[in-house]
Amino acid sequence: MLARLVVTFMSSAYSADRKDATILLSHELGIPYHRLFLDIDIIDVSDGSLKRLHNQMERLASGEPLSKIIQKKEFYGIEFCTNGYTLDPRPETELIVDLVKAHYRDFSKHLAILDLGSGTGCIGLSLLTMYKNSVCSFVDIEGQALDVAITNATQLGLRARCRFILSDWFANVAETFDIIVCNPPYVSTTFALDRSAQFDPQTALFAGVEGMDAYLAILPQIGEFLNHNGKAFIEIGFDQSEKFMNIDHGLETIGIERDLNGIQRVVILGKLK
Numbered sequence: 444m445l446a447r448l449v450v451t452f453m454s455s456a457y458s459a460d461r462k463d464a465t466i467l468l469s470h471e472l473g474i475p476y477h478r479l480f481l482d483i484d485i486i487d488v489s490d491g492s493l494k495r496l497h498n499q500m501e502r503l504a505s506g507e508p509l510s511k512i513i514q515k516k517e518f519y520g521i522e523f524c525t526n527g528y529t530l531d532p533r534p535e536t537e538l539i540v541d542l543v544k545a546h547y548r549d550f551s552k553h554l555a556i557l558d559l560g561s562g563t564g565c566i567g568l569s570l571l572t573m574y575k576n577s578v579c580s581f582v583d584i585e586g587q588a589l590d591v592a593i594t595n596a597t598q599l600g601l602r603a604r605c606r607f608i609l610s611d612w613f614a615n616v617a618e619t620f621d622i623i624v625c626n627p628p629y630v631s632t633t634f635a636l637d638r639s640a641q642f643d644p645q646t647a648l649f650a651g652v653e654g655m656d657a658y659l660a661i662l663p664q665i666g667e668f669l670n671h672n673g674k675a676f677i678e679i680g681f682d683q684s685e686k687f688m689n690i691d692h693g694l695e696t697i698g699i700e701r702d703l704n705g706i707q708r709v710v711i712l713g714k715l716k
């Protein structure tokens with residue numbers, strides 16, 4: 444069947460957006476979206492591809508995010524591979540990258556960065572694309588998430604400036620850093636997730652009844668792993684700034700920055716002088 448007919452049929456049969464159907468088809472055929480779009484009237488789709496596409500459209504119709512089906516998600520203008528062990532990068536986390544850029548304006552500097560709870564590696568790798576002389580260590584407790592971060596680092600040509608450490612937070616970390624970026628799990632186990640987040644791994648989301656367990660584990664240790672003048676940029680949940688500030692971390696609070704929705708989203712901590 445011709446690709447145009449497939450897209451029309453699939454989108455109407457599953458009440459889906461034509462664009463989503465086209466993205467799924469481009470993924471199935473291994474043809475870039477813009478090429479498929481241009482050649483939509485000449486590309487033929489096999490029965491096998493049609494069958495797999497039906498299955499993917501069913502998953503989409505059941506509320507599974509498109510990004511989970513194609514295992515790709517954009518972050519800071521870069522396409523990252525994902526898998527069943529990684530959180531899909533969220534747009535609000537891009538604020539961490541913006542804040543590091545605002546605090547470290549010399550992009551030629553050699554900075555030692557730690558991406559703690561790295562998942563796909565989206566934060567640290569985005570930074571390495573701009574800080575060309577810097578290095579980054581990626582820490583995650585989930586080996587299969589680290590594998591995806593390694594794939595992403597390799598595809599972006601950044602592998603040589605990366606280290607990957609399988610670790611329960613700082614347990615296997617031996618160095619100190621100029622910058623620590625961290626988007627840890629911070630959802631309360633009592634919180635009812637929306638449908639799309641139900642496809643993310645629980646280790647990446649939940650942090651005890653209060654959602655504070657990861658902060659309680661990380662914050663008392665952060666100072667030990669920061670170099671002199673080092674800074675940590677840590678993402679928090681929409682109602683967590685007060686509870687966060689009550690944790691004894693022995694660091695200077697440089698700022699609490701809001702995301703585009705006006706929600707306090709990233710706390711910046713620095714070594715006490």
Ligand SMILES: C[S@@+](CC[C@H](N)C(=O)[O-])C[C@H]1O[C@@H](n2cnc3c(N)ncnc32)[C@H](O)[C@@H]1O
Binds near residue numbers: 531532612625647
């Ligand atoms: C909210 S996700 C963030 C992923 C990625 N940094 C991002 O912003 O998209 C939290 C990450 O922390 C990892 N994690 C959870 N508990 C951990 C622990 N005890 N030690 C290290 N990493 C952990 C999870 O596997 C997950 O990849």
